[in-house]
Amino acid sequence: MRPLIIIALLLFVACNGDKNSTEKILGDTLQTNLKTVSVDTTPTSKNIWLDKLTNNKYNLPDTIAGKPAIFYLDNPKVAPIAKLLYYEKFRPGDNDSTTQLLKLVTTDDEEIRPFYRWCLDLTIQISDGALAEYPGEPALKYAIKFPQEFFIYMDKDATGQRYKEWTEIIAYSGLSDYTKHSSQIQNEIIIKMTNNCAACDSDMKKRIISLQKTLLMILNYKIDFYGSQSIATSVADTLQHQGSFAFI
Secondary structure: OHHHHHHHHHHHHHHHOOHHHHHHHHHHHHHHHHHHOOOOEEEEEEEEEEOOOOOOEEEEEEEEOOEEHHHHHOOOOOOHHHHHHHOOOEEOOOOHHHHHHHHHHHOOOOOOHHHHHHHHHHHHHHOOHHHHHOOHHHHHHHHHHOHHHHHHHHHOOOOOHHHHHHHHHHHHHOOOOOOOOHHHHHHHHHHHHHHOOOOOOHHHHHHHHHHHHHHHHHHHHHHHHHOHHHHHHHHHHHHOOOOOOEEO
């Protein structure tokens, strides 16, 4: 119904207004749609994931990486806790269960890895307070181990919001040794990602360097503002709300 309304509106404007008005409405419509579509997944208006701690709503995908969600939910190889997250029976929080869930994203099983990546992505989206200290390390490990896959996944979100959230959370809680000189951190990550990206072209390798610059820019800002010993604490203060663990 909504697409028909949009098309009708555009036809009306085209017949009754000037070209600039038509282009403006079309541009605004496309921009609005881009803000609501997460491209590696296929969300629908009917399916939402409700955060019962905050009452915030998130798109619940029907498909993940080209496969229907039920493919993963019925797959015996997928960890039960990941399925519980999808069904809103588990909410990541400050606990070991969250650690165990998020580290699954680096599995070598490429058939089910996309589902674990969705679990991590959702956790990053809902991260606040103590929970923000958990997704950074697995997110960085995923980017390092599968650099090409990482950038492809980032590019699937045309809004750039996913890249922003992932780089921020990696800088907050993924770089464990804040006392290292920034150039040392940068070189270590670049070397590891490049070694795992033998088939990458020159443009992809430039993106690896760009990623590190982005991470260090965020990290250095936090160090300058909070000091190297209190970055993790600053995350909780900045994000205001403390996450909690729950089986529901």
